[in-house]
Amino acid sequence: MSNFKVGPNVYFGAGKLEELRKLDCKRVFIVTDPFMVTSGTINKVTENLEAANIEFAIFSDIVPDPPLEIVSKGIKKMDEFNPEAVIALGGGSAIDAAKAIIYFRSLISKGLNQGVEHKKVVFIAIPTTSGTGSEVTAFSVITDKKHNVKYPLVEESMVPDMAILDANLVKTVPNFITADTGMDVLTHAIEAYVSTEHSDFSDALAEKAIKLVFNYLEKAYKNGEDLEAREKMHNASCIAGMAFTNASLGINHSMAHILGGRFHIPHGKANAILLPYVIEYNADLSFNNRNEYSDTAKRYAEIARFLNLTSSNNVREGVKALIRAINSLRKSLGIPSSIKEVNISKKDFEDNIEDLSKIALNDGCTATSPRKPTVEELNILFKKVYEGK
Structure with a gap:
């Protein structure tokens, strides 16, 4: 091995979610799971976006081991909102799903528009578990539920642009x-x-x-x-x-x-x-x-x-x-x-x-x-x- 890639800007420490107020964009698409919404955790993100007058849409259908069907649904919802940035909030499943949504949406747009693709969105990953490291990797794992198989995808374009590691988000994770x-x-x-x-x-x-x-x-x-x-x-x-x-x-x-x-x-x-x-x-x-x-x-x-x-x-x-x-x-x-x-x-x-x-x-x-x-x-x-x- 003769090369080493340094990933996204990583902001770490309690209270670092305030970095979201500095985003230079007007529309953000949030990819997360239902628990982040019902538990109110998502409010910690949306409050910072509101403080910066950033409009947002929430796609909260993510489930563990995200299947291809959810990725497809996410692409459709993202197309409808047409954001400048995507925030993935959650564990590895939410971040992996967001990666796949962004990646496949880009491939589809290239195919449909004769090589003219969507402008690249800014991708921000905010993990709420301490495990996958997905916020800094080119890896995404998507599930084919029909055949009970997990497919690891590896694509450099899936590496987030920014990662926020706020320890306050993981204090309530069950043992x-x-x-x-x-x-x-x-x-x-x-x-x-x-x-x-x-x-x-x-x-x-x-x-x-x-x-x-x-x-x-x-x-x-x-x-x-x-x-x-x-x-x-x-x-x-x-x-x-x-x-x-x-x-x-x-x-x-x-x-x-x-x-x-x-x-x-x-x-x-x-x-x-x-x-x-x-x-x-x-x-x-x-x-x-x-x-x-x-x-x-x-x-x-x-x-x-x-x-x-x-x-x-x-x-x-x-x-x-x-x-x-x-x-x-x-x-x-x-x-x-x-x-x-x-x-x-x-x-x-x-x-x-x-x-x-x-x-x-x-x-x-x-x-x-x-x-x-x-x-x-x-x-x-x-x-x-x-x-x-």
Whole structure:
């Protein structure tokens, strides 16, 4: 990897929503979910727009794992309002949906108008969970509900122009969502650190994000009002996003995408369940031949050392220490250690196993996995994660 893209302007800290008053536009389209409206959270955004005399329209139909149908509806609503800027308010689903709406609307307008497209809108992302890092990435995950498949889209034009990280927006996030999204951050950072596309730049960001998660996730989970822990996890999510939008991810996400699409397991929870098993697979400690270990195993051991999980330079011990620490963190957050524990029947799982492995193998994230799996290896790995062994 020989290039590194720096993303949007990022405004971080409590009270940063006031930046919206400085927008140089007259019409804003807000993409969000129903809860942001019923909870009144959206008022924190609209009050700032009203103070700046900015007209706005709200599209609040976003659901978890946004389907293609919602994206299509959003394009129509955006066309009707014809805004100069789009604000995505919510978790990864709202931001991912907004990305897809803007992107596909642009493609459609090019096709309909013989190459004349809509003027590019200013895209502002305001996350209300600390997990996806979608506010700084070129990634969007959209669901085909008919086939129960999640499609990760990667397109540079989908990177927001501006991100606002206001910790006040995440204080009321329930502890189980804090746990799932926080483990998503950790997975992003660890996968970016061992990706085949990692660089000195992405490494620095991934390392910082990993440290922040281990220092603050459990605190945020136990006490949502801990504003310092909330702010640090919000920052960690964004930092990990910067790392993986450059370095990409690996099979942990490939497997999580289809697990979520097929069995409706929340994305962060699926990643958390998979993570220790994927590390063990990628490190391939059985590869040890005359004390030789893969570069990937060495990088996992580096993570263990900078987290002070081990003082040893022994690669095997480092990998094992990292896996133990993740298992311990996962347990303290009340996250299951197997697919079986999220009430997926063995028959249902086994009926789908071949499909799961084939789709995971072809997922875009598999391309940068440090160890290239076969369908058979993914079958074995999925079965191991199902049983928790």
